Amino acid sequence: MAAPTDDxxxxxxxxxxxxxxxxxxxxxxxxxxxxxxxxIAVLAVLAAMLVNTILTNDGFRWDVVGRYLFSGPVLNxxxxxxxLTVLSMLIGIVGGIALAIMRLSPNPVLSxxxxxxxxxxxxxxxxxxxxxxxxxxxxxxxxxxxxxxxxEFVSFDTNQLINQFTACLLGLGLNEAAYxxxxxxxxxxSVDHGQSEAAGALGMSRGQAxxxxxxxxxxxVIIPPTGNETISMLKTTSLVVxxxxxxxxxxxxxxxxxxxxxxxxxxxxxxxxxALTSVLSIGQGFVERRYGRGVHRGPTGARLLPRRKxxxxx
Amino acid sequence: xxxxxxxxxxxxxxxxxxxxxxxxxxxxxxxxxRPGEVACVIGPSGSGxxxxxxxxxxxxxxxxxxxxxxxxxxxxxxxxDKLHELRESEVARQRRDIGMVFQxxxxxxxMTALENVMEAPCTVRRRSKKEAREAAVGLLDRxxxxxxxxxxxxxxxxxxQQRVAIARALAMEPRLMLFDEPTSALDPExxxxxxxxxxxxxxxxxxxxxxxxxxGFAREVADSLVxxxxxxxxxxxxxxxxxxxxxxxxxxxxxxxxL
Numbered sequence: 039m040a041a042p043t044d045d046x047x048x049x050x051x052x053x054x055x056x057x058x059x060x061x062x063x064x065x066x067x068x069x070x071x072x073x074x075x076x077x078i079a080v081l082a083v084l085a086a087m088l089v090n091t092i093l094t095n096d097g098f099r100w101d102v103v104g105r106y107l108f109s110g111p112v113l114n115x116x117x118x119x120x121x122l123t124v125l126s127m128l129i130g131i132v133g134g135i136a137l138a139i140m141r142l143s144p145n146p147v148l149s150x151x152x153x154x155x156x157x158x159x160x161x162x163x164x165x166x167x168x169x170x171x172x173x174x175x176x177x178x179x180x181x182x183x184x185x186x187x188x189x190e191f192v193s194f195d196t197n198q199l200i201n202q203f204t205a206c207l208l209g210l211g212l213n214e215a216a217y218x219x220x221x222x223x224x225x226x227x228s229v230d231h232g233q234s235e236a237a238g239a240l241g242m243s244r245g246q247a248x249x250x251x252x253x254x255x256x257x258x259v260i261i262p263p264t265g266n267e268t269i270s271m272l273k274t275t276s277l278v279v280x281x282x283x284x285x286x287x288x289x290x291x292x293x294x295x296x297x298x299x300x301x302x303x304x305x306x307x308x309x310x311x312x313a314l315t316s317v318l319s320i321g322q323g324f325v326e327r328r329y330g331r332g333v334h335r336g337p338t339g340a341r342l343l344p345r346r347k348x349x350x351x352x
Numbered sequence: 353x354x355x356x357x358x359x360x361x362x363x364x365x366x367x368x369x370x371x372x373x374x375x376x377x378x379x380x381x382x383x384x385x386r387p388g389e390v391a392c393v394i395g396p397s398g399s400g401x402x403x404x405x406x407x408x409x410x411x412x413x414x415x416x417x418x419x420x421x422x423x424x425x426x427x428x429x430x431x432x433d434k435l436h437e438l439r440e441s442e443v444a445r446q447r448r449d450i451g452m453v454f455q456x457x458x459x460x461x462x463m464t465a466l467e468n469v470m471e472a473p474c475t476v477r478r479r480s481k482k483e484a485r486e487a488a489v490g491l492l493d494r495x496x497x498x499x500x501x502x503x504x505x506x507x508x509x510x511x512x513q514q515r516v517a518i519a520r521a522l523a524m525e526p527r528l529m530l531f532d533e534p535t536s537a538l539d540p541e542x543x544x545x546x547x548x549x550x551x552x553x554x555x556x557x558x559x560x561x562x563x564x565x566x567x568g569f570a571r572e573v574a575d576s577l578v579x580x581x582x583x584x585x586x587x588x589x590x591x592x593x594x595x596x597x598x599x600x601x602x603x604x605x606x607x608x609x610x611l
Contacts, residue, residue: 232456232458233458233460235454236454236459237460238411238447239409239447239450239451239452239454240447240471241445241448241476241524242475243441244440250475251471254462329462332462332463332505333462
């Protein structure tokens with residue numbers, strides 16, 4: 039059962055190098071692209087103008103930018119932005135996976151409950167949700183654990199249980215879960231039905247098939263929009279200002295409302311947001327390659343070291 | 353032919369009915385396959401042969417009749433005179449012993465050939481990685497792909513993929529193998545390598561039910577040949593008999609087109 043191997047062609051040397059005379063390479067005048075040169079010239083002028091104005095316009099106040107870039111309040115805001123983004127995305131992803139599985143469940147009650155949740159949380163403004171969680175105490179002054187309609191075991195003051203920070207996490211995380219649910223559902227549905235069937239025929243339970251076979255393949259579809267959501271969340275966290283919490287954007291606004299250096303401080307914020315976005319994009323690249331295994335054709339060696347070689351090939 | 357002590361059939365289907373919506377796909381199928389026997393099922397497309405095969409491991413539930421594999425009722429439990437549906441985990445346990453090979457391979461694309469073969473023994477049978485690996489290496493050697501174990505499915509030809517799929521099913525050490533048109537999605541020159549592997553399996557005494565269009569394979573390897581049309585078995589018997597001397601007119605019409 040000798041199989042024809044792809045290996046021989048992988049190194050570039052074809053089977054032709056034996057007896058046949060070497061073919062004459064084509065010599066032709068390449069197509070000219072004058073349009074490209076025009077485009078390059080126009081863009082070069084525009085770029086020169088941009089650099090010029092950045093360097094010569096004193097309104098940018100690069101000295102102010104430099105002074106505030108690593109200042110205490112800005113770094114405090116930055117760390118809050120990071121913590122809020124990471125934790126609410128974590129809630130969003132875990133909640134989203136759970137909701138997506140519920141939504142696709144053969145149990146109609148679970149499916150409808152998930153649909154209702156998604157409808158509610160996608161259909162109302164995030165600001166309203168943040169304010170709702172923050173003012174939950176107005177609706178329920180005390181929260182308690184106990185038997186429904188029966189005795190209570192413990193009871194908490196709502197305002198102590200849900201401070202501004204937890205209200206932020208609830209608002210951002212629960213809202214994100216609704217969006218992530220749809221992303222995960224799309225990913226799960228993109229995997230060929232034959233995959234879960236093959237897993238089932240091997241005696242895997244639905245849970246095992248989901249965890250080992252379907253979800254890893256769905257990840258390829260889930261990751262890019264999740265990267266979008268994370269980068270979007272980075273900036274959406276600035277909404278927490280409505281309930282009096284602060285992050286990067288709030289810190290910057292507080293500073294320029296006092297010293298009126300609006301533009302330089304907005305640049306400070308922009309630099310940090312761009313830095314975080316860059317880090318996230320790189321991280322996303324690594325995760326995508328991890329879950330892209332087996333998708334692209336290519337020589338075995340490159341496939342086994344996906345991190346190094348296939349980067350350019352994808 | 354190997355016997356399992358008493359002369360119990362490996363598969364016993366009695367009066368199997370199955371409908372999808374208002375379409376009746378199976379209208380009373382009876383089939384008995386003895387241990388070590390190779391049964392080939394042929395028939396025009398839409399005759400219900402694939403559906404019947406999928407009823408044997410409960411990928412499709414049946415509407416009427418009884419399906420028994422190695423003496424065990426598939427999909428249900430009889431308590432008194434009542435049938436109880438089996439729970440998902442119990443169905444999964446029954447499927448462990450029934451290997452299945454699909455027309456479109458359905459290999460797991462995010463795993464290498466070796467990982468594909470190791471997967472079910474590890475997650476379902478809880479074998480150790482080392483043990484499963486040794487077995488998988490042996491199985492890939494057996495289907496002639498020992499040098500392909502680190503390739504992903506996209507790097508393999510259709511015939512190679514189907515052979516990995518056979519190894520993957522064998523890794524669960526099934527008592528019965530179901531083949532659902534295993535060569536129909538293959539280029540003509542790749543059909544032979546898959547049939548070779550199946551021929552080897554038959555020689556080793558595996559009980560097999562093969563839905564196929566390969567009449568040559570059926571004639572040469574099968575112990576019995578079954579012709580299905582419109583959800584019924586119209587003719588069954590020794591392959592040479594059925595192929596050379598079909599009794600039913602629809603069998604004759606079908607064979608005149610494919611032979």
